[in-house]
Amino acid sequence: MKYKRLLSALVLSACAPLVASAKTTTLLLNSFLSPTHPVTDIVIKPWAERVGQATDGRVKVDVAPASLAAPHQQLPSVTKGVFDVAYQFHGLLTEQAKLNQIAHLPFVNTTSRGSSVALWRTYQEHFAKVNELADVQVLGMFVLPPGVMFGMKGPINGIDNLKGQKVYSIPGVPAKVVEAAGAGVVVAPAARSYEAISGRTVDAFVGYSVSDADGLKTVSYATDVTDVTGSLTAPSFVLFINKKRWAALSQADREAISAISGEALAQSMKVYDELETSARAKAAASGTKFHLADESFTKDLHALAKPITQAWLDDAEKLGVNGQEALEFYKTQAEANK
Template identity: 30%
Template sequence: MMNFKKSLLCVTAGAALSLSAAAAETTLRIATWLPPTNPQNATVWPTWKKWVEEATEGRVEVVVENYTGHPKTIYDAVEDGIYDVGFSVEAYLPGRFKLSGVAEIPGEITDAETGSVALWRTYKDYFEPADEYNGFQLLGLFVHGPGQLHTKFPVNSLDDLKGKKMRVGGGLINDLAERLEVTPVSAPSPKSYEMMQQGVVDGTFLPAQEQRFFRLSEVSSDLTLFPKGLYTTAFSIVMNQDVFESLSKKDQEAIMSVSGERLSQLAGAAWGKADDDGILEAKEKGVNVVFLSESDQRVKDLNKLSEGIDQLWVNSVSDRGIDAKAALADFRKYVNTINSKK
């Protein structure tokens, strides 16, 4: 009797799996490039997978696959149909994506969730007609938490940064790096550990979470935290346009119902929460963690150095046919509105 019951359970389970597999009419392959513990892989993708599969009643299955190439090539991989969905840092492709730089201006946001929602709303209000995502179905936009200083030396004043080799990832942080008089070394963020360990750079600009996820706590002596960070970085989540259009109208609407602002907020919240984990990791590993207040001279000096970077962004998007000043004003309005509701 026991064997019969086991056999019956196996048959039932197998039938359920077969039905589940049969119900999936489309499989979306996601290219991801960060460590498994990163919030994008630990939280964002699993959650969105669940949302999509539930919203499409199982007709669309989502599979996440590791991408080993340079993260900037994910856009080509998705556009060419090698993968169906992916995400990456927009600044890795300078000149192609300019508008999201509104969220990268120093001192504009205090947390990733707020910045991500404000960026999506600004995109819908101002940036969409510029068609920067031609060839893609844009699923979401988000930013990581405020970028901070991870260094192999103490930063008692901004003068301590002069001449130091610092990894930068592109975007408006490059303009700030120039004003800080550091020697910029361009490289994707996952290279930070190796470059610091080997002495190629003296530090890196990244959110606090990377003390844990990129193990920077092993190669940093100091983590200097500015109240609003030094910058942030914009990411986009994109889907191959042809694949999206090949879906039924019902499934297109289902996917977008769990994407857009909802996905942007999910990603921003997950990345922002991870900063707390990074700070805790740094403390546990003996890194000198310094929290700066608005009254600290280093913060005042940074604010002075950052003056005019907002205008640099306005000037940089003059060829996009949008009202950049109005977009910046509304982005700031969204940030303030969202913060006031927290």
């Protein structure tokens, strides 16, 4: 009997490390966009699933069923440990992440995948050393399809169509451009745009893509869509995790998660380009008219946007980064990977 008890004790002791190693670490991820929005549905949730697969189940990412914080509170909430993982719109991090605003600059973007790859590689090559987001561990970045101009009472085909109009815009570059054009601008995160647009308190809206307008339920309010070559902007986001929670993971699991984030996450944004193509076809079939800004309108927009690009170049210089070199690198990568 004593022998059997001793043998059992030895077996349990030997198995203890295996039981401990099999323990699952659960991370809580917050998505400030609705569960049905494409960012949550085809970007964030699949990434969370890949984390579990890459770590053989040792790390599980649970996506909160509803947002636990306002769009601008994602970074401080992760830093404080309210939740473990989140992503935030760079337009709400203009002071904390000045270099990453490169994706929001006018006339630099191509497709969601092209721009996402460009942003991640430019970050790695030129920005990571500055470590602007030092309070969290950056896992990846992604850029949505370029933003367009939505007319609610006909096409926006010139500066004159913006002057004196009330226009909703996402924060950042498009808001500055349309304001410089003489429009009265209502600025709010994309997740809050439906109220202003559905209530018809604005005459037009700008800054996000047709697929996002579809996901935000605003596309039906547009009679016309105007594309600008290179686009006025493209909404970009950074994905990050609490530093203590990251450090607590094993080296093997950190490497596995890094392998399916970063470049891999950027490459996966091809799925958003496919969604954009589908959303445009759907909108056209519903009667929305599509236009490309002509040479004169484009020239005027370039003139309005020039100070914005220069301001970013000035910020880059202050942070010790060759902004012009980084900008050319970004544009080359965006074009090569579209």
